[in-house]
Structures are given as structure tokens and as C-alpha cells.
Amino acid sequence: MRYLVSVIDDNAGLATPAEMAAVDVFNERLQAGGHWVFAGGLGKPDTATVIDNRRGHAILTDGPFLESKEYMAGFWIIEATDLDVALRLAAEGSKSCNRKVEVRPFLTDPA
């Protein structure tokens, strides 16, 4: 079972060296525990481009699809047996990056 753990930022600050070091330690723990799938930090929302190609001609819009004070600054994709395990890992992740995180399940692949 996979979960998306989004890092929620509201102060537009990049991670400090201490936070980065703590995240590295956490990432190693994820890998050692077999929970690691993927992770990454994202550019700020004002670097985003929205594309709408539903009608066959792509319309580009400069900026994020949703303007808000809080935004997703990065994420982990983790493997966990159930939500309790995912929440425990996410709690560690929140501490390591010093930000709020949101945990959301991937829809399970029935295959």
C-alpha cells in the first residue's frame, strides 16, 4: 500500500542545513525499513505552469492552479502496510523537515 506524504509549507523558506540533514537521516531510515519509494523537493508555486489541453490546443497559465498561502513544497511516496504505519512514518517525516505533512493513500491497484 502506497501513501503520498506531502510537505506543507507556509513561510516560503527553503530548508535549513539542519533540516536537510535531518531529512537525510529520515530518508535513510525509510530505505532501511523498506518504506522508501520516492521523494523530492519542489520549486516554489510561482515556478509552476498550468496547461489545459482538453480542447486540443494547449492553453498555458503562468503560476499554480490554486493560489494559497500554504502549498506543497515537497513529498515522499512511501510503502506501508496500513495507515497506522504510514502515520507513524509521516510523524517522523514532519519532525525531520520541520513542517506539517499531509498523508493521502494511493488508490489500490486491484491487480
Next chain:
Amino acid sequence: MRDAGEAIAHAHREEWARVVAGLARRFGNLDIAEEAAAEAFATAVAKWPVDGVPPNPGAWLTTTAARKAIDRIRRENKRDVKQKAAQMLYGDGKQEPADEIGDERLRLIFTCCHPALSMEARVALSLRMVGGLTVAEIARAFLVQETTMGQRISRAKAKIRVARIPYRTPSAEDLPGRMPGVLAVLFLIFNEGYLATGADSDPIRPGLTAEAIRLTRLIRTLMPEDGEVAGLLALMLLTEARRTARVSASGELVSLSEQDRGAWDAALLTEGHQLVRERMAAGEAPGRYQILAAINAVHTSAESVRDTDWRQVVALYDQLAGLDPSPVIALNRAVAVAEVDGAEAALAAVDGLGDKLAGYHAWHATRAELLRRLGQSERARAAYDKAMELAGNSAEIAYLGRRRAELG
């Protein structure tokens, strides 16, 4: 032969949670468990009056419900074989470590009270899945539309399924962190019954208090060693014992000092006092529910308000404030302080809480009573007015109105 209707009602009280819990474990899906249990009881309603009550109603219901569940899974499998197979596998339970606590109903309770669900969702889900109340009954109890309540419960069940909230009792390590959440759900159900917040609802709803007591008794049976479970049960019993004395024939709240103590339920008081004594004898540091129960035991042991051991009450509130330094506890402590050190000292303490509690009707009501005792009628009247404006319970508003009118 027993009356079939009575047997069904009895089986519903005693067996509903067990049937749902057993099915949820077997099929790994709360939706299927709930629907199959409901169908089994509906079948009992149709069959028992005709065929007679089966010798073991619980076993009959479990078997019937399991058959209904399998029927439903077969029907749905035609649509969505793989999805169901995945869910069945997950619900198999073999990969899970052995439970710290045995009874399947506990799994159900801990799942319904999972901290990833909102408090509203936990309350609704617990009443439906563990308590066996219908969606319509729960909707009525919380004054929302039946469709709204139905959606709330469906959403919670979907979250459990999609986010994979595990169907198990917490490990010994996690249990202390999870217990308060379960007890908070039960206490909220009880309080909503005991002092309904809605302006349009009956001031007291014994259905909800009885249901909260029943569920707490169940958890107490399953976890007899837990001091806070015992404390919460004692607190509920000692509160419930005063229920009939608490509202007058005209629908007005009767304060503790004015209640007819002879009308209190002696059996509930005896049981509650016994539990409090047991917890004190256990020699463990008490948690908040045990302390609240002890405070209620002091009140209900006294012949009158004057005979109450108020010093003991203040000491217990001090102990409680050590665990939970909330302004509401400080407010209740001040009420006891008034009896020990006088109204002036109490009013000083209450006024000190103003910046935190100015939006809370009980803060104004307490001020009003203290000002009245100090002979400050004008200020007391203003405080009663504010309390009535903020209070939601009709019996309480009626009480405050009378107290205000007495000032002349």
C-alpha cells in the same frame, strides 16, 4: 416460549456489536459487516415470530449474517472480482500480530475511534457500528438530517477502506495513546445526552446517556484493568443517578443545591461509589476521569450541599488542574472555593479567567451566582443576561431566567 419481539430486542442489545465485529474481521470490510448484520436482524424480525426464537440467538444471527455477507460478495464479485479479492485478502488477518486484547468488539471500537477520523465521524460510526443505532436515530440525536448523517458515516467507512485504517486493537505500546480518544468519544456521547446543546432538542436525552453507559460497560468488561475506563464508568453512573432530579416538571434545570437527593438513583450511586473505592484502593495515580468520578462521589455522598466536604472537592480539582490546566477546570474549582473561602475569593478567581472564558455561558452563570451572594444585584443581573444569551440548553436557560427574576 419467549416473546419473539423481546428476544430480538435483547439480541440486538447483546449481539449487534459482536455480529458486526465478527463479520468485519472475517470479510475485512465494515460496509459488508454492517449491511449483513442489519439484514440478519431484519430476517430475525420476519422469522422468529413465525418459527420461534432459535435456542442460541447469537449463533443464529452470526450464521445468518455471514450467509448474507457471502451472498453480497458473490453478487459484487461478478462486477469487481479483483477488487474484492484484494479486500478479502487484507481482511484475512493472518499477517497481523496476535492481539494484545482478545475480544473482536474491541477491534471494532478502536477502528471506529481511530484518531485519523474526525470526532463527529467517530461518534457517529461508534453509535452505528458498535451501538447498533440506526442512521435515523443517530441523526435525530444530533439534530442533523438523516442524509447528512448517512453521508458522514459513509465517508468515514470509505476513509477506513481507502486509506486502510487497520482493523485491529492497538499494540501494547500504542494503547495508552489510543485509549483517551476512545473514552473521549464515549464521554461526548454521554454529555450530549446529559446536557444537550441544541436549542430545539430535549434538555436531557436518556437514550444517549444509556447508550454511552452501555458502551462504557462493554469496554470495562473487555479491559477490566484500565483505571480510566472504570473512572469514566463511575463518572457516568454518578451523573446519571441524578438525572431525574436534575430537571423539574416544568422543564427547568434544578441546581445541585436544590435537588431532591431522595430522588437520586440509589443503585447507580452504589455502583459508582464502589468503582471509585476500587480505584482508590488500586493505589495508582488517577487520570482525569477517575478524579472527576471522585469529585462526583464526594457530592453524592453528602446529605446536603452544606454537609459536602468542599475541602476535599477543592483538593481534587487541584489534582485535576495538575493533569489538565484548562480554564474550565479552574472555573469549577472556583465554585468549590466559594464554599470553603467565601464568594469574594471565588469571584476573584473567576474574574481572572475572563479573557479565556468570556464566550462560555457557564463562566457568566458562575459570576452571576457569586455576585448575587455578594449582594451585587445589578452586576449579577447583567451576568445572568449574558449567560442566558450564550446558553444553548432550554432547561438551563429556564433556570437562569428564574434565578435572575428572583433578584427582583
